[in-house]
Structures are given as C-alpha cells and as structure tokens.
Amino acid sequence: MTLDVDALTEAEAAADLERLAREIAEHDERYHREDAPTISDAAYDALKRRNAELEARFPQLVRPDSPSLRVGAAPAAKFSPVEHGVPMLSLDNAFSDGEVADFVGRVRRFLRLDGEPIAFTAEPKIDGLSASLRYERGRLVQGATRGDGRTGEDVTENLRTLPDIPDRLSGEGWPEVIEVRGEVYIRHADFAAMNAAEAEAGRRTYANPRNAAAGSLRQLDAAVTAQRPLRFFAYAWGLTSAPVAETQWEALARLRDWGFPVSEEAERVLDAEGLLEVYARAQARRPHLGYDIDGVVYKVDRLDWQARLGFVSRSPRWAVAHKFPAEQARTVLEGIDIQVGRTGALTPVARLRPVTVGGVTVVNATLHNADEIARKDLRVGDTVLIQRAGDVIPQILQALPEDRPPEAPPYVFPDVCPCPLRTPVVRETTAAGVETVVRRCSGELACPFQRVEHLKHFVSRRAFDIEGLGEKQLQAFYDDGLVREPADIFRLARDEARLQALREREGYGETSIRNLVAGIEARRTISLERFIFALGVRHVGETTARTLAQAYGSWPRLAEALEAIIAGDAGARADMDALDKIGDPTIDALAAYFGEAHNREAVRRLVDAVSIEDAERPKTDTAVAGKTVVFTGALERLTRDEAKAQAAALGAKVGSSVSRKTDIVVAGPGAGSKLKTAQELGVQVLTEDEWLALATG
DNA sequence: TCCCCTCGAGTTCA
DNA sequence: CTCGAGGGGA
Numbered sequence: 025m026t027l028d029v030d031a032l033t034e035a036e037a038a039a040d041l042e043r044l045a046r047e048i049a050e051h052d053e054r055y056h057r058e059d060a061p062t063i064s065d066a067a068y069d070a071l072k073r074r075n076a077e078l079e080a081r082f083p084q085l086v087r088p089d090s091p092s093l094r095v096g097a098a099p100a101a102k103f104s105p106v107e108h109g110v111p112m113l114s115l116d117n118a119f120s121d122g123e124v125a126d127f128v129g130r131v132r133r134f135l136r137l138d139g140e141p142i143a144f145t146a147e148p149k150i151d152g153l154s155a156s157l158r159y160e161r162g163r164l165v166q167g168a169t170r171g172d173g174r175t176g177e178d179v180t181e182n183l184r185t186l187p188d189i190p191d192r193l194s195g196e197g198w199p200e201v202i203e204v205r206g207e208v209y210i211r212h213a214d215f216a217a218m219n220a221a222e223a224e225a226g227r228r229t230y231a232n233p234r235n236a237a238a239g240s241l242r243q244l245d246a247a248v249t250a251q252r253p254l255r256f257f258a259y260a261w262g263l264t265s266a267p268v269a270e271t272q273w274e275a276l277a278r279l280r281d282w283g284f285p286v287s288e289e290a291e292r293v294l295d296a297e298g299l300l301e302v303y304a305r306a307q308a309r310r311p312h313l314g315y316d317i318d319g320v321v322y323k324v325d326r327l328d329w330q331a332r333l334g335f336v337s338r339s340p341r342w343a344v345a346h347k348f349p350a351e352q353a354r355t356v357l358e359g360i361d362i363q364v365g366r367t368g369a370l371t372p373v374a375r376l377r378p379v380t381v382g383g384v385t386v387v388n389a390t391l392h393n394a395d396e397i398a399r400k401d402l403r404v405g406d407t408v409l410i411q412r413a414g415d416v417i418p419q420i421l422q423a424l425p426e427d428r429p430p431e432a433p434p435y436v437f438p439d440v441c442p443c444p445l446r447t448p449v450v451r452e453t454t455a456a457g458v459e460t461v462v463r464r465c466s467g468e469l470a471c472p473f474q475r476v477e478h479l480k481h482f483v484s485r486r487a488f489d490i491e492g493l494g495e496k497q498l499q500a501f502y503d504d505g506l507v508r509e510p511a512d513i514f515r516l517a518r519d520e521a522r523l524q525a526l527r528e529r530e531g532y533g534e535t536s537i538r539n540l541v542a543g544i545e546a547r548r549t550i551s552l553e554r555f556i557f558a559l560g561v562r563h564v565g566e567t568t569a570r571t572l573a574q575a576y577g578s579w580p581r582l583a584e585a586l587e588a589i590i591a592g593d594a595g596a597r598a599d600m601d602a603l604d605k606i607g608d609p610t611i612d613a614l615a616a617y618f619g620e621a622h623n624r625e626a627v628r629r630l631v632d633a634v635s636i637e638d639a640e641r642p643k644t645d646t647a648v649a650g651k652t653v654v655f656t657g658a659l660e661r662l663t664r665d666e667a668k669a670q671a672a673a674l675g676a677k678v679g680s681s682v683s684r685k686t687d688i689v690v691a692g693p694g695a696g697s698k699l700k701t702a703q704e705l706g707v708q709v710l711t712e713d714e715w716l717a718l719a720t721g
Numbered sequence: 722t723c724c725c726c727t728c729g730a731g732t733t734c735a
Numbered sequence: 736c737t738c739g740a741g742g743g744g745a
Contacts, residue, residue, distance in 0.1 A: 366731095367730070371731060386733080389733080390736095392732085393738080412733085412734090417733055417734090418734085419736090461738085462730090563741080564729090565728060566729090604743095608741090609740085609742095698744095
C-alpha cells in the first residue's frame, strides 16, 4: 500500500523510507550479484521515485543508507537488443535412461531407420550461460546473450575481453558469416578466488559460479568483465553463410581449428547403446572437472539427419539434454490447501515446512490435482522428498512411508469449494465419456473466488494490461464492491461516485488516483484479439482468441455468429468449427458463456465502455483469397505451420480434411488418402512449388 | 483409432 | 515448468 506523500506523518514516512532503503538495496543486490532482477525497471524506478519524493518532503529523515546516496547502483543503462540470425533454442530434457531410450526411439522412427546404427555426439552440458558470437570475414563483430532465444543483449565489448574468444578466426575454411555458439562459465578455483577477493573488498559474494558468470558478463563496464575469470566453450553455431561440416563431430573439430576451446570431454558414440556409458563416465568425472556441468547433451551426429529431424516447437528433435539428478531434500507436508482458479479449477497446494533446496527456501509446491495426491498417497504430516523440477518449480517426488505418523489418514479431497458459497465440487465428463481429472467449483461466476480470478485475468499483461491495477488492488476493490465486473474498471475512471470512494480509501491520494485513471484510460481502446482473450472464456487462450479475431474481423460479427450458434444454426457452428484448432469443446464453452444472461449483460456493458479495434480483415485481392486450402503429405520448402500461416495471410482458409468445400489441395510426397479424396472429388491439386508460385503470385 | 503436438491453465521463488 | 486434454495428422 502506498500512501500519498503529503498525507504521511513523520513516523510513517520514516518507516516507509526504511522499507524503501531495504527493498531497493535488495533489488540492486539481485540485479548485480545474482543477475536475476525480479521487478520491472518501471517498478524499480517507481520505488526510487517515491524515495526521492519522501526525502524531498522530509529532508530530516534522509537515511545514511539512503538509496539516493549510493552511486552506480541503479540498473539504469541497458544493453541494446540483438536479434539472433537463427534462434537459440532450448533442449528437451531427459532425466532417466528410459527417456533417453524414448529419444533414440523417436529419432529412429522419424528417420525410418530399422536397426541401422545412429551415431551421436555426447558433450558435457556446461552450467554457465550461453552466448552467440557473430563473425564476419573471420572477425568478431557482435556478441550477444541468449535472451529469450530470439533476441538477446549486445554484450560484444564484454565478450571481447575473454581470452578464450578469438577476435579473429584462425585456420581456414570458415564461412564468411557465422554465429558461433557456446557457454560462458567460471571454473571452481577461479570462482573461489574471485569470491574471496570480493569478500576482502567488503562486497557481497556470488552464490554460485553460474550467477557469477552471468553477473560478470552483464557488467556495463567491460573493464570490470575483463577482471573476471570468464571462460568459454564452443559447441554449436547459428546463422552461417556456408555449411560448417557434415557432422556435429566434424563441426566441433572445425570450431577447434578456428581457435575456440572445445570440450575435451566430448565423445562420439557410433550407436545409441554407448550413450549411457558416456553419461556414467561424465557423472564419475564430474567432481574432477573443475567446473560445473549439469548433464550430458546428445546430438544426432549427421547434420543432414539433423535437418530432416527438424524442430518441435522450441527444441530440436535431434538433441536431448540428459540431466544429472536434481538436488533433493526432505521436509514435512504440513497441510494441503485448495486454490480456486479463474475457470473454477481446484488446485491442491502443499504447504511445506520451509526447507532449502538448490539455494532457495521452498514452502509451497503444487500438487496439480487430486489424482496426483492419491497416486503418491500423500498425507498431511508425511515426510516428503522434494526437488526443484528443471531447477525451478518445486515438486514433491514421494512420501517417505517409514516417517509417516501412525494416525495420518489418507487425504480426502473436499467436496465443496473453499469459497463462502461452499458450492459443490464437480468433475466433468469428456466427449469420450471419461471423467476429467480436474475438480471444479460449480459456482461459475457466482463464486466470489472465481470472479476475482476472472478480474485478475482481465487486467493481466496479455489481456487488458492495465497499469496500476494489480492483484492486490483488484482484490481490495472487489471486497469493497468498487469493482465487481470488468466494466466496473472502466467506470472507476469516469464515475464521480466511484472516484470519490477511491479518494476516501486509505492510501489513495490524488497522484495515485491520477495514475490509476491514466492506466485505465490508456487501455480503453483494445484490439479484438486481446478483448476476446480478456473475457476469459474456457478453452479460449491467446491463440484461439487470435484465430477468432482474424476469422470474424469485428466484435459485432463474432457476437452475431455466437448468437446464431446459440440459436442452433448448424451452418454458423460449422464455420467456426472449420477454424484451426477450434472444435466442439471450445464452441460449447463460448456458447455457454454467451448464452448465460449475466455474462451477456456484463459483456454488453463492457462493450459499451471500451472501443474494440477491428482485426485485420483477411485479404480479398489475392489469388487464393476466400478459398479453402488443405495441405497434405510432406512439404519440402515450407514447414506445415509456415504454409498455413502463408495461406491465412493471403486470405485463404486452411482446412484439415478434404471435402467438396475444399478448393485446393497442396500435396507433397507421401500424400495418401486426402490426395485420393481430392482426385475423386475433382478438387484442384497443386504441388508445393505450384502453390508457392500461386501464393507469391 | 492411435499417437503427437499445441494450447490452456495452473504453478514457485526471489 | 508441468499436467491434462483438444485438435488433427497418419
């Protein structure tokens, strides 16, 4: 809660200054030492600003440890963004021999290789941070962090200070342009010495070598980075103007020739059988390496096979990281609470006796659902084994039955919602007649817990993104009756009675009210897809919302279609069903939502309060506009998603099955029944090249 | 009909 | 990050 500066007593101001000094110091610390800022720059700036305002109003209260008196602590300057020529992907993880076998099996099946041996490289997975180095004509021109995989930060000058990174490539045969990728890390001995020196100098030490490496690389002053014992291993490449090699193994040798350190621990195995031996060896060598590794990365050796295998969403199908087991800890399961989600889903959460795992204190862990609790037979009072999955999310692995209190009863999932209405808990049945795993509160939006979650979703970043209206304020406004439905948020900004109620609230001065109103007004105009997503209809996430927005173009048209569907218009339903990734459950959810009188009214009030921008209408002036296209068989020049996106961009509808309504079938090699159907129905059939010619017109 | 892949929804810590 | 389930290819 932030009180208006002018409204504060001296004692309150002193307390607030104390809090700000502490919080800002914490954030500075996190930013500089752990390299993991936990608040946005804007939020950080707001803290600093408030500190400055308070100090201006109460100069006698300026603390000796005031953030305003420290220099160079703010994460003010930034590194400029760098778009990677080829995204830096993450790897799929395997945690067991079985998962490694699954990986090999997938590769084998995908390549249609029976029995034939597949060679793999196995390289230790260094626990540092990855970096991409762009060389043009053999000279280092840019170095970047991984960032989100697509865009990283420009840390060229810092990377130049690493002795392991050549400024000019040596040897020969390097492509004119190449992004060399690898891991920046710090050796144990160097880390210890560096921390000792930091401690000597009275500065805080880093928690582990990885944080130290990340913090050192992201120094604004490259001279500081130069002092840090950073090292580099190369293991991959991104964009390249010429093929690097024919196999991963050969590529590693080339990288070595060009002057990069390449792990001496990397091995090539001629068949999948050898992988687990490498893993066992790596585990045995781990304590003696002198730097942290967290697993072994297996890659299909042949690059032409890698190309055939391609990618699944964000990770390559041709590689996997076989991780070492995560650090585990035992603690006591002190209770199980039930949380209510915006769709009414009831999620059990474990309350744990605080315990340190992998450097952080864990007190909560999700239990996902009732089946999960039953499967693990978790009981309150049990001693449980926990770990942090992927080193982040805490996870309960199992209960240790020998430590179970004799009287602990099996956990019984509640049959009423924890909300004040005590609505009965229900389980739905899928189309196939199977009970779903999730238990839900049957109260819908009558349930106050669901309503608040619904409102939180509405203002969230991907929906209306209203600044200054966080979860806490929303909860408070809800409790006071100021905001009960989305439209109320927009009334808040214009309705005098509500503004007056705000002014009377503790903690709301004119400044904060002005900011809140500005935040709301800034979002009064919204894109159709965000609007649809914000409604929070079940099954309608960001992607589905976008599909609907593009298909219907405007809110009135979508509303009209929904009215028709609710009225039983089979044609309108079929049209929606034909959209990509939209099927009966989604349509039923939409129909149920808009068929309900309260929702309908609430949406009408909201529509009146905001202005919804029409979506980009599908093109009508292209060769394929309005036509329904079906892709079948393997595509060689485009991925399926690219092809679909291209068709959609040109105003065509993408179908999944061939019928009389289909206008064009694009058939690649291996096309089967759809091609046959198309021929039988006399639908136009194109090759991929013919399609491209038509599409690019 | 059977998988495989995406999407949605819920989640942790500092 | 993880699980469950919808959608759609084979």
